[in-house]
Amino acid sequence: MGSQEKERLLRKLDRYGLTPFQKSVLKATLDIPRGEVRTYKQIAQAIGRPRAYRAVGTALRNNPLAVQIPCHRVIKSSGELGEYSGSAAGTKRKGELLAMEGADAGMAA
Numbered sequence: 001m002g003s004q005e006k007e008r009l010l011r012k013l014d015r016y017g018l019t020p021f022q023k024s025v026l027k028a029t030l031d032i033p034r035g036e037v038r039t040y041k042q043i044a045q046a047i048g049r050p051r052a053y054r055a056v057g058t059a060l061r062n063n064p065l066a067v068q069i070p071c072h073r074v075i076k077s078s079g080e081l082g083e084y085s086g087s088a089a090g091t092k093r094k095g096e097l098l099a100m101e102g103a104d105a106g107m108a109a
Contacts, residue, residue: 006030009068016064025059032073035102039077057082072097
């Protein structure tokens with residue numbers, strides 16, 4: 001995804017009344033390359049809030065642009081997938097999306 005497309009998506013987030021924290025989480029998530037994963041803790045560290053990894057999960061759960069901002073690329077530090085769409089079926093889908101992208105969920109960069 002090019003920088004212009006990223007900027008367009010970030011501007012689009014303004015319509016949803018998100019907090020600056022939520023926007024920073026989604027921006028950091030948007031920077032995860034296809035085929036790679038990051039942990040909730042790595043996202044928290046990337047935005048300068050290293051102890052806010054649970055809040056990162058909450059922000060991702062409320063991602064209004066889940067199709068475009070790849071929250072499925074964020075996993076637990078243990079290598080487990082974590083939730084996706086708040087259900088077991090969603091977690092299965094998260095695994096499928098990562099597999100389609102060629103990501104190794106156990107190898108967060």
